[in-house]
Amino acid sequence: MSGAVWAVAELDADGLPTRLSLEAATAARTLAAAAGLSSAAIVAGVDPDPAAGALAQYADRVIVVRLPPGSSGSNVAAAGAIATAAVAEQPDVLVVGATPDGREASGILAARLGRGVLGNATGLAWSEGGDGAPTGPRVEMSVLGGRALTSSAFADGRGIITLRPGAVTAAPAEAAGTIDDVTIPAAASTGVHVLRRADAATRAASIEEAPIVVAGGRGLGGPDGVALLEELAGALGGAVAATRAAVDAGWLPFAVQVGQTGKTIRPAVYVGIGVSGAIQHRVGMQDAQTIVAINRDPDAPLAEHADLYVVGDLFEVVPAIVAALRARAT
Amino acid sequence: MRIVVLVKPVPDATGQERLRPDGRLDRSAAPPVLNGSDEYTLEAALRLVDANGGEVTLVAMAPAEGRDALRKGLAMGAARAVLVTDDLLAGSCTLSTMQVLAAVLRTIEFDLVLAGADSADGGGGVVGAGIATLLELPLVSGAAAIDAAGEGAIHVRRIVGTGEETVEVPLPALVVGTQLLGEPRYPTLKGIMGARAKEVAVRTLADLGLADAPIGGRSATTLVVAQRPPAARAAARVVREAPDVAAREVVDFLVERRAVR
Numbered sequence: 001m002s003g004a005v006w007a008v009a010e011l012d013a014d015g016l017p018t019r020l021s022l023e024a025a026t027a028a029r030t031l032a033a034a035a036g037l038s039s040a041a042i043v044a045g046v047d048p049d050p051a052a053g054a055l056a057q058y059a060d061r062v063i064v065v066r067l068p069p070g071s072s073g074s075n076v077a078a079a080g081a082i083a084t085a086a087v088a089e090q091p092d093v094l095v096v097g098a099t100p101d102g103r104e105a106s107g108i109l110a111a112r113l114g115r116g117v118l119g120n121a122t123g124l125a126w127s128e129g130g131d132g133a134p135t136g137p138r139v140e141m142s143v144l145g146g147r148a149l150t151s152s153a154f155a156d157g158r159g160i161i162t163l164r165p166g167a168v169t170a171a172p173a174e175a176a177g178t179i180d181d182v183t184i185p186a187a188a189s190t191g192v193h194v195l196r197r198a199d200a201a202t203r204a205a206s207i208e209e210a211p212i213v214v215a216g217g218r219g220l221g222g223p224d225g226v227a228l229l230e231e232l233a234g235a236l237g238g239a240v241a242a243t244r245a246a247v248d249a250g251w252l253p254f255a256v257q258v259g260q261t262g263k264t265i266r267p268a269v270y271v272g273i274g275v276s277g278a279i280q281h282r283v284g285m286q287d288a289q290t291i292v293a294i295n296r297d298p299d300a301p302l303a304e305h306a307d308l309y310v311v312g313d314l315f316e317v318v319p320a321i322v323a324a325l326r327a328r329a330t
Numbered sequence: 331m332r333i334v335v336l337v338k339p340v341p342d343a344t345g346q347e348r349l350r351p352d353g354r355l356d357r358s359a360a361p362p363v364l365n366g367s368d369e370y371t372l373e374a375a376l377r378l379v380d381a382n383g384g385e386v387t388l389v390a391m392a393p394a395e396g397r398d399a400l401r402k403g404l405a406m407g408a409a410r411a412v413l414v415t416d417d418l419l420a421g422s423c424t425l426s427t428m429q430v431l432a433a434v435l436r437t438i439e440f441d442l443v444l445a446g447a448d449s450a451d452g453g454g455g456v457v458g459a460g461i462a463t464l465l466e467l468p469l470v471s472g473a474a475a476i477d478a479a480g481e482g483a484i485h486v487r488r489i490v491g492t493g494e495e496t497v498e499v500p501l502p503a504l505v506v507g508t509q510l511l512g513e514p515r516y517p518t519l520k521g522i523m524g525a526r527a528k529e530v531a532v533r534t535l536a537d538l539g540l541a542d543a544p545i546g547g548r549s550a551t552t553l554v555v556a557q558r559p560p561a562a563r564a565a566a567r568v569v570r571e572a573p574d575v576a577a578r579e580v581v582d583f584l585v586e587r588r589a590v591r
Binding site: 012013074075076079083100101103104105106107108110111112114115116117118119120131132133138142143144145146147148149150151152153154155156159162190191192193194195196197198199211212236244247248254255260261268269279280283289290292293294298303304305306307308309310311312313316317319320321323324325328 | 558
């Protein structure tokens with residue numbers, strides 16, 4: 001059978017594939033194996049070789065698109081190059097990470113390929129049909145703020161899937177894949193050029209990749225609360241996250257905002273302090289395996305979604321937890 | 331500056347929203363409101379015209395009831411709205427949405443199109459990039475601030491994976507915003523009164539020359555095969571003890587869940 005399933009890789013600040021990219025590559029390989037299709041991971045960049053080597057452990061084939069030196073670091077250039085390669089090879093299914101860059105790339109791919117998009121997949125399977133839709137992937141999604149789970153299909157079996165972090169466990173292939181360079185025509189300049197860049201002062205642990213995430217909300221109250229949040233995250237070896245209220249208050253950066261308009265995370269453990277758990281935040285964290293919350297309000301919405309819910313003043317409880325963790329560590 | 335702000339009427343997140351048996355959103359269950367992410371881009375557009383002159387036009391694709399949600403945008407200060415509505419659009423997929431919005435944008439003169447980061451109901455976050463691609467417009471996403479930069483260009487400060495960058499963008503262009511663009515203004519009483527007199531132009535697929543195009547529900551590229559409620563999470567263990575006792579319970583629980591060694 002001809003046809004292919006591709007994973008689109010996204011690179012981190014070191015030029016290596018993100019964990020979500022490895023999950024996408026694993027998902028593409030697994031779907032392709034079930035379908036009898038071939039699979040590949042595609043990566044575009046000015047210096048894509050380190051990423052290609054890492055992806056080869058997870059993909060049957062790595063497609064490498066080299067961008068000319070001096071290309072803008074913009075995702076649009078890389079996504080455009082990937083779309084050009086996809087238009088030439090016409091893979092049936094593309095799996096892309098559900099990140100800001102991944103969503104942008106998916107929109108570009110959808111428009112260039114004329115294909116539909118199933119967004120924010122929490123699970124993937126291959127179906128031979130018989131369920132009212134043709135042979136192709138079945139994509140599980142959590143909709144309406146988590147109140148319904150749907151399984152969706154592409155009307156012609158072909159399309160683009162954006163994959164939530166943690167929906168698939170990254171697993172290397174039995175044998176390393178081949179690496180193929182493809183040459184694509186240079187894209188016309190869009191006229192967008194970078195005037196200046198400011199790298200984040202500290203490279204915080206990525207909240208999408210961290211197994212433990214400690215989130216703070218309005219209840220933090222200000223810098224003292226933020227200091228406690230950071231102390232707890234440090235003691236747990238977790239990453240700091242925030243609700244929109246804490247970001248709007250200027251206490252924490254937008255880059256760590258979880259929820260609608262922010263990031264979606266699926267850590268092994270989520271600890272929320274001073275977080276009420278409004279629906280806009282829950283959509284970004286409710287799939288965490290374990291949820292612990294500390295809040296003064298016994299009736300906050302997060303109480304219904306937590307595994308362990310401490311009713312108390314975070315300024316008293318959190319220092320006690322930090323002390324207990326430190327006592328264990330010594 | 332002539333700015334188009336793409337907005338989406340979405341069901342009010344009251345907890346009453348539900349899916350119909352066919353997997354489509356039951357739009358009768360919750361009244362439409364302006365999508366939250368779109369209010370930030372609208373605010374940015376209004377600030378740009380406040381500072382530089384020009385006009386803001388809202389563009390939406392929605393059922394006819396969506397008109398009510400557009401009133402809020404007009405009350406905030408947009409000059410007019412264009413609503414694409416057609417029974418054939420019920421059940422549209424993401425690709426159709428891009429194609430329809432691109433088609434209506436071809437009928438409007440603009441310098442800048444702004445799109446929100448995502449929608450509260452679908453949340454795919456892909457439509458803005460798709461429209462820019464179909465219209466071959468320069469695309470910049472993750473916008474945290476937008477400023478005019480002389481004739482025919484803007485500067486956009488944007489959030490990227492490694493921090494932030496400022497880019498110069500020739501117009502016309504499409505920019506996808508974030509909430510960092512600034513807190514949306516509340517409509518004033520004068521704005522609310524004035525909105526009643528503002529035009530909401532309605533366009534059908536036929537008006538856009540798309541009556542026979544493979545677009546809308548009949549040509550949807552995706553379909554819902556099954557739906558079910560999520561598995562209920564077991565009720566939380568609630569701890570109301572004194573801080574030091576509660577802290578020990580939290581640590582024991584994390585040890586039990588293997589988050590702490």
